[in-house]
Amino acid sequence: MFTPTRAAGLETLGLFVPHAGLDYARDRNHDTGPSRENVSGLSPYLRHRLLTEREVVSAVLERHRFGACEKFVQEVFWRTYWKGWLEQNPEVWRRYRRDVAEFGLASDTRSGGYREAIAGHTGIDAMDAWVRELVDTGYLHNHTRMWFASIWIFTLGLPWQLGADFFYRHLLDGDAASNTLSWRWVAGLQTAGKTYLATASNISRYTEGRFSPSGLATSARAIIEEPLPTRSPIALAECTSLGARVGLLLHEEDLDAASLRAEFSWLDSNSRLVAIAGSADPGERSPSGASDAVRRFTVSALDDAAKRALDAFGRPARVLPDALPSTVLKWAESERLDTVVVPNAPVGPVQQRMLTLGAALASEGITVTIVRRRWDTLAWPYAARGFFPFSERIPELLHQHGL
Numbered sequence: 001m002f003t004p005t006r007a008a009g010l011e012t013l014g015l016f017v018p019h020a021g022l023d024y025a026r027d028r029n030h031d032t033g034p035s036r037e038n039v040s041g042l043s044p045y046l047r048h049r050l051l052t053e054r055e056v057v058s059a060v061l062e063r064h065r066f067g068a069c070e071k072f073v074q075e076v077f078w079r080t081y082w083k084g085w086l087e088q089n090p091e092v093w094r095r096y097r098r099d100v101a102e103f104g105l106a107s108d109t110r111s112g113g114y115r116e117a118i119a120g121h122t123g124i125d126a127m128d129a130w131v132r133e134l135v136d137t138g139y140l141h142n143h144t145r146m147w148f149a150s151i152w153i154f155t156l157g158l159p160w161q162l163g164a165d166f167f168y169r170h171l172l173d174g175d176a177a178s179n180t181l182s183w184r185w186v187a188g189l190q191t192a193g194k195t196y197l198a199t200a201s202n203i204s205r206y207t208e209g210r211f212s213p214s215g216l217a218t219s220a221r222a223i224i225e226e227p228l229p230t231r232s233p234i235a236l237a238e239c240t241s242l243g244a245r246v247g248l249l250l251h252e253e254d255l256d257a258a259s260l261r262a263e264f265s266w267l268d269s270n271s272r273l274v275a276i277a278g279s280a281d282p283g284e285r286s287p288s289g290a291s292d293a294v295r296r297f298t299v300s301a302l303d304d305a306a307k308r309a310l311d312a313f314g315r316p317a318r319v320l321p322d323a324l325p326s327t328v329l330k331w332a333e334s335e336r337l338d339t340v341v342v343p344n345a346p347v348g349p350v351q352q353r354m355l356t357l358g359a360a361l362a363s364e365g366i367t368v369t370i371v372r373r374r375w376d377t378l379a380w381p382y383a384a385r386g387f388f389p390f391s392e393r394i395p396e397l398l399h400q401h402g403l
């Protein structure tokens with residue numbers, strides 16, 4: 001269903017743009033099954049930045065007036081909002097990772113309801129079909145993700161963290177912020193006390209009768225957690241002092257070198273960008289790794305990005321055999337780099353990897369410079385409270401991007 005190339009992403013975008021206006025606003029909540037066309041299917045491309053949020057929103061606004069495509073534009077900004085929120089509340093990610101690791105060691109995780117659920121043997125026909133769809137395609141419709149998470153938590157009584165981990169391992173668009181925070185939203189942790197309860201009538205209506213599960217929970221008591229620490233302000237985008245021999249390291253959070261270079265044009269000045277490489281490790285998504293489909297998608301997306309990224313000598317980027325700091329260091333030394341520029345990785349496993357890499361390169365006298373796209377820098381500070389006050393900023397943000 002999803003070809004891991006920028007060209008395929010652009011084709012998907014081109015086919016969807018005519019439907020991104022009032023059609024999308026009217027039909028987007030319906031899930032008619034895997035051949036659905038009422039939503040864009042752009043998430044695996046956006047998540048790896050094979051396509052950027054800016055170019056997707058720009059293409060849609062070229063075709064529709066804002067009033068007609070506002071719903072779609074808002075959905076793209078949900079992604080930006082979740083990222084900005086997690087960036088300011090990294091403790092949520094730390095706790096989630098700790099909990100997943102602890103559940104993995106507990107014996108009841110290896111038996112009982114959890115095993116049956118992820119094998120698609122709950123006896124709830126809708127859940128079992130959605131597990132198969134997720135495992136087979138690496139994708140689920142948004143409404144289905146909400147029903148799935150609600151049934152997982154409130155009907156099956158399973159820990160939300162394990163459901164989020166199952167999604168994260170299998171979704172091609174699996175994203176630390178959107179996934180973790182959406183699960184928390186369903187559980188009543190994100191908007192304190194407000195849970196999402198899936199009902200058979202809603203499922204039947206929006207799946208157009210494909211499913212009407214019985215025996216679902218009829219109440220959903222919010223989960224309670226330790227209060228979170230005060231939110232951390234967004235760090236300033238790093239300022240750059242570049243050496244004479246600069247390399248660019250792409251990773252699975254940002255695979256479009258061309259738009260990075262257009263935004264940070266100083267990268268190319270004086271032909272300083274002497275080498276480009278790319279590395280990825282989707283297995284870092286979970287202690288249980290990532291599905292084969294996610295691995296294949298990520299590796300092929302990286303290959304595609306590498307072919308499109310040419311250094312100052314016209315050489316395509318080198319795909320490194322692994323994402324270990326020692327491998328990156330070997331590449332940087334072989335190219336005699338004094339600076340490695342890395343696109344910013346938001347809170348999540350890649351950010352952790354980049355921190356370790358920064359320390360490893362610094363110890364060999366190589367500077368890591370992080371560049372954060374303007375899209376994130378402008379919007380993230382507004383993601384401090386709920387989505388509503390954030391969404392009121394969307395017109396102003398679009399204006400700042402000239403859209």
Ligand SMILES: Cc1cc2nc3c(=O)[nH]c(=O)nc-3n(C[C@H](O)[C@H](O)[C@H](O)COP(=O)(O)OP(=O)(O)OC[C@H]3O[C@@H](n4cnc5c(N)ncnc54)[C@H](O)[C@@H]3O)c2cc1C
Pocket residue numbers: 028039040041042043044046047075076077078079080082140141142143145146149167168171173174175176178179180182183186
């Ligand atoms: C429990 C749960 C887990 C989720 N996990 C992820 C995840 O890991 N990665 C992910 O990208 N999205 C996640 N979402 C959000 C949403 O379901 C997907 O982004 C959407 O279904 C992708 O399909 P699409 O591209 O056809 O969306 P469209 O409806 O066509 O939307 C266009 C784009 O907007 C963004 N978007 C749309 N809805 C949301 C949303 N609610 N939150 C954040 N971004 C959104 C996506 O980038 C999407 O590609 C999750 C939602 C829930 C309820």
